Amino acid sequence: MRKILNIKDDEVILYEITDQYLFDCNKSNIAIEKKKLYLDYLNNCDFESILLDQTECIFSKDLITHFETIKTDGDWLWSGDLEHYFDRFNFFWPEDHLKKIEKSNYKMTKESKIIINERNDLEAKLYNHSYLPIDSDPFQDLIVQNRRITRIKLTTTPPKLH
DSSP, rough: OEEEEEOSSSSEEEEEEEEEHHHHHHHHOOOTHHHHHHHHHHHTTTEEEEOOEEEEEETOOOOOOOTEEEEEEEEEEEETTTTHHHEEEEEEEHHHHHHHHHHHTTTTOOOHHHHHHHHHHHHHHHOOOOOSSTTTTTTHHHHHHHHHHHEEOOOSSSOOOO
């Protein structure tokens, strides 16, 4: 399942992106203002984790980044294939995510880069311990620990853009 997580606040907001939502976004034909600025921002974000595999685009059947590859800007995590759907098929990001990008003037902030580097360092330390069970994900547990998780399933009817 494609996901977008807002991990900055005390509450983790998990958006689950369905194929139907992507189809509805594509059908909407709403022009996305400043799309190139958003794409530049997204392309300059870091990889949180990489799945060395590809998946088929649900529209074109082209091979694209797998949805289990995760990108981040420090405050948000998202499935790597969503950038493809945004670029070519009109995917609508959650409004809070777009506002964060706008607020940063479409550039990664120094604070975001520091957060990403700290998490990368911590993740490396956690995975260097051989006593962890093979199917455990201590890093994922660390991200959401002691925080409430709100799940929002995006299934249909993309939001109206302002």
